[in-house]
Amino acid sequence: MTTLIDIAAEQKSAEVTDWAARIGWVVGLLLFIAFVYWLMRQGWKWRGSLQSDLPELLAAPDAPGEAKLELTGRYHGSTTAGQWLDRIVAHGLGTRSRVELTLTDAGLDVVRPGATDFFIPAAQLREARLDKGIAGKVLAEGGLLVVTWAHGDKLIDSGFRADHAAEHAAWVESINSMINTTEGTAR
Template identity: 60%
Template structure:
């Protein structure tokens, strides 16, 4: 006859459980390390990307303002090709301010992003950008960094504002192009 103590001994295999737990922790650490190596490799590949424009002390009076989240930047037209150089791949909270001089993205805890009006090329809504898919849509601003076309994704706290943002950015792009054409003609 089997005693109660013998039955409990068969059920409790602590060395086996501890071994599996340690193995699982090692596997998780390895996957994290490989992901980090991939991020660093991508940063190295994108090291030829020119530096970001400096944030001006006075960006000018605000045309539009919104609070929300910055979801990252990709090469224009390729929503899966995340750009990580210069901190463009880091998601963060954001405060967007559109002025006549450009778009200012204040990111607490990360470097602010300044996109001069001359570098803006358009805006649209899209359903996703590099690891973030939102059925209600993201505000995607397209801009050029010294010849490299980029898309930057934002999600306003009030997504119903995206249409007004698109209209405002498109109007600024048109005014900037008109101004450049007039200056070239003079």
């Protein structure tokens, strides 16, 4: 006959956690995550080397003229014109950052703290429009100011989001009228 003492003696406590196996899984997971990030970085560098034929970005002239419009906000990146998912990463154009835009008669000055600044001469501006997205960023319809410009033999779309989205319409109107005026005088 089994007594309570015998039953208590036969019972064992639950297994203790196997720390070696758990540490092995955690280390394996961390190595996998590091490998995925390394692959992403290699892809970014590869895309940059494919776009190495893109000329260097222009710097702003010493005297660009009086500012027509100014805007602060975010730079969301640049893509091949008309292909909103084909991100351009060469020369730092793929780096998101804060931005200060200044439109003058000479062109568009793009100042990006912590990233490469660049200047788009008025003759290279092609169009400005409101859109809903660019590679890596999708907003409500009309939430993004997209400026199309020529750089070398390539047309580029650059996406900007003002701190106050109500400013976008004035930018589209000013840039497009500036382009029409420039085209009218070039004829």
